[in-house]
Amino acid sequence: MDELIDVLNENGLLTGEVLPRSEVHKRGLWHRAIVVAIVNEKNEILLQQRSEKKEKNAGMWDISVAGHISAGQDSLSAAAREINEEVSVLLGYRTEIKDFRYMYCFRKEQKFRDDFIERQFYDFFILRTSGVDDRTLYFQQDEVQAVKFVDLSTIQKMIENHELIERPEVYRVLTSFLFRF
Numbered sequence: 513m514d515e516l517i518d519v520l521n522e523n524g525l526l527t528g529e530v531l532p533r534s535e536v537h538k539r540g541l542w543h544r545a546i547v548v549a550i551v552n553e554k555n556e557i558l559l560q561q562r563s564e565k566k567e568k569n570a571g572m573w574d575i576s577v578a579g580h581i582s583a584g585q586d587s588l589s590a591a592a593r594e595i596n597e598e599v600s601v602l603l604g605y606r607t608e609i610k611d612f613r614y615m616y617c618f619r620k621e622q623k624f625r626d627d628f629i630e631r632q633f634y635d636f637f638i639l640r641t642s643g644v645d646d647r648t649l650y651f652q653q654d655e656v657q658a659v660k661f662v663d664l665s666t667i668q669k670m671i672e673n674h675e676l677i678e679r680p681e682v683y684r685v686l687t688s689f690l691f692r693f
Contacts, residue, residue: 516583530583540629546591550576553642556661574677587635612637618681
């Protein structure tokens with residue numbers, strides 16, 4: 513079933529229109545999404561390798577979690593939902609909304625095909641964790657094919673080698689945030 517999404521205007525305000533995700537992308541309408549960087553106590557960032565079955569960026573490495581905000585949903589709830597859908601922890605770790613740190617919102621436009629245009633406002637969050645490593649994680653095979661924690665220098669190398677989905681807005685703020693600790 514196609515997820516329903518709130519359509520926004522170019523300023524990020526609700527238009528009152530709700531459409532299936534496929535229609536939003538087909539028409540290139542503005543909508544909201546989330547991006548979450550999960551950071552462990554070593555200041556390593558969890559990356560996920562997207563499934564080869566994904567419609568875009570198949571097989572590429574990406575930030576911990578990214579996804580659309582469903583119609584009527586707020587960004588924090590969407591972030592928690594996406595974590596539970598894509599990557600979960602085996603040992604009973606629970607993600608709570610109070611643990612998220614909102615960083616900022618940015619907008620991005622990308623055309624993947626004539627019938628697949630993304631115009632999104634991203635709400636970017638950082639979620640700090642402790643006692644979690646990539647051996648204690650499991651992931652939804654339809655969404656993710658591998659996960660790993662990496663340091664900032666590895667992220668930089670992956671960007672240079674075009675192994676990581678382009679999210680310069682996220683990596684710039686994430687780098688600044690992690691250098692404070």
